[in-house]
Amino acid sequence: MAKPVQIEVWNPNGKYRVVSTKSMPGTRWINLLIEQDCRLEICTEKKTILSVEDILALIGDRCDGVIGQLTEDWGETLFSALSRAGGKAFSNMAVGYNNVDVEAANKYGVAVGNTPGVLTETTAELAASLSLAAARRIVEADEFMRAGKYEGWLPHLFVGNLLKGQTVGVIGAGRIGSAYARMMIEGFKMNLIYYDLYQATRLEKFVTAYGQFLKASGEQPVTWKRAASMEEVLREADVISLHPILDKTTYHLVNKERLAMMKKEAILVNCSRGPVIDEVALVEHLRENPMFRVGLDVFEDEPYMKPGLADMKNAVVVPHIASASKWTREGMATLAALNVLGKIKGYPVWGNPNSVDVFLNENSQPPAACPSIINSKTLGLPVSKL
Numbered sequence: 001m002a003k004p005v006q007i008e009v010w011n012p013n014g015k016y017r018v019v020s021t022k023s024m025p026g027t028r029w030i031n032l033l034i035e036q037d038c039r040l041e042i043c044t045e046k047k048t049i050l051s052v053e054d055i056l057a058l059i060g061d062r063c064d065g066v067i068g069q070l071t072e073d074w075g076e077t078l079f080s081a082l083s084r085a086g087g088k089a090f091s092n093m094a095v096g097y098n099n100v101d102v103e104a105a106n107k108y109g110v111a112v113g114n115t116p117g118v119l120t121e122t123t124a125e126l127a128a129s130l131s132l133a134a135a136r137r138i139v140e141a142d143e144f145m146r147a148g149k150y151e152g153w154l155p156h157l158f159v160g161n162l163l164k165g166q167t168v169g170v171i172g173a174g175r176i177g178s179a180y181a182r183m184m185i186e187g188f189k190m191n192l193i194y195y196d197l198y199q200a201t202r203l204e205k206f207v208t209a210y211g212q213f214l215k216a217s218g219e220q221p222v223t224w225k226r227a228a229s230m231e232e233v234l235r236e237a238d239v240i241s242l243h244p245i246l247d248k249t250t251y252h253l254v255n256k257e258r259l260a261m262m263k264k265e266a267i268l269v270n271c272s273r274g275p276v277i278d279e280v281a282l283v284e285h286l287r288e289n290p291m292f293r294v295g296l297d298v299f300e301d302e303p304y305m306k307p308g309l310a311d312m313k314n315a316v317v318v319p320h321i322a323s324a325s326k327w328t329r330e331g332m333a334t335l336a337a338l339n340v341l342g343k344i345k346g347y348p349v350w351g352n353p354n355s356v357d358v359f360l361n362e363n364s365q366p367p368a369a370c371p372s373i374i375n376s377k378t379l380g381l382p383v384s385k386l
């Protein structure tokens with residue numbers, strides 16, 4: 001029998017039993033669930049990553065839906081248990097869902113939700129922060145200052161890279177990749193080269209229009225190019241930021257051979273998922289190329305770093321905080337809760353998961369719809385006409 005885990009209960013007499021594997025920011029998501037007759041159980045176990053056994057104990061014999069986290073392994077075992085307990089809904093509190101076996105969810109008829117859009121700008125801002133921190137050696141300089149090593153201004157002290165007029169490369173120009181590109185182009189007047197399986201038409205139009213504006217103002221216009229291959233981006237760009245989803249096609253997308261194609265003084269930023277980079281090869285590359293710098297929010301074996309990475313002065317590392325702004329994290333909690341609630345109540349699926357703001361307005365009731373269900377087509381779920 002599974003070992004019991006500690007929980008906090010809201011609205012004990014609610015008709016539907018919803019479990020959240022973690023406490024999440026804000027209270028709106030809690031209120032939305034309990035107003036709609038849910039008994040909410042929030043896991044309060046003092047353990048950062050719950051095991052499959054812990055989650056089995058949380059699901060128990062009767063459970064209508066679960067809100068879970070990207071650190072959890074949602075596969076056959078959990079979806080079959082949720083289905084046996086009568087559950088039909090699961091939502092990740094994340095846009096990425098590489099921790100979820102969607103085929104297993106399909107097999108048990110469980111809807112899988114995610115939280116797109118609400119974290120786009122916040123995540124892009126962190127990617128921009130890491131780009132700047134790496135380019136201007138902020139962390140190294142901060143450590144130097146605190147260590148009392150500063151003896152006065154020197155011509156060579158912490159010389160870094162100027163971004164203006166250089167080329168920013170984006171791999172995966174979806175929601176976040178495009179938002180990041182706009183920040184770097186508009187903020188630092190960088191030229192763009194991108195690689196994606198699909199054309200980023202809106203982004204291209206933005207760069208064209210901004211280029212025309214700069215030209216009309218007597219400034220050097222910015223340019224864009226859609227690369228035919230990822231290698232082209234690696235060879236040409238000065239700053240490269242990775243924003244694809246993690247799947248079989250993007251695992252170790254940046255490996256030893258591809259690192260070797262990059263400019264010796266290039267900057268590589270990763271705010272997507274750790275396994276998109278071969279981290280062992282990256283450590284070796286950082287060691288051999290001291291002018292090459294990285295900004296990393298995600299790691300191959302989170303929460304661990306590969307041996308040697310922590311010692312690299314040319315790496316800026318932060319603990320998977322790209323979506324960590326208050327507004328975003330509260331919004332993610334709301335979207336995840338509404339995905340689960342909507343499925344339990346039999347609501348249709350929102351028509352456009354790229355436009356979920358209407359669910360995030362604190363001053364109005366959210367639409368009667370699930371904001372974003374990944375497997376809605378496979379499960380044949382109806383689409384909202386709202």
Ligand SMILES: NC(=O)c1ccc[n+]([C@@H]2O[C@H](COP(=O)([O-])OP(=O)(O)OC[C@H]3O[C@@H](n4cnc5c(N)ncnc54)[C@H](O)[C@@H]3O)[C@@H](O)[C@H]2O)c1
Pocket residue numbers: 095096097116117119123171172173174175176177195196197198243244245246249250271272273297298320321322323
């Ligand atoms: N670090 C964080 O905290 C954080 C926060 C949010 C999202 N993420 C990650 O970022 C990812 C992207 O989020 P999004 O909202 O921009 O998703 P999105 O679906 O809008 O964009 C992903 C893009 O990657 C492209 N792509 C897929 N396979 C590719 C390949 N082989 N080569 C090149 N491009 C490819 C897609 O065509 C798409 O345009 C998420 O899946 C998640 O893993 C991380």
Ligand SMILES: O=C(O)[C@H](O)CO
Pocket residue numbers: 070093094095096097119322323
């Ligand atoms: O995929 C996601 O949403 C992030 O990794 C956490 O915000």
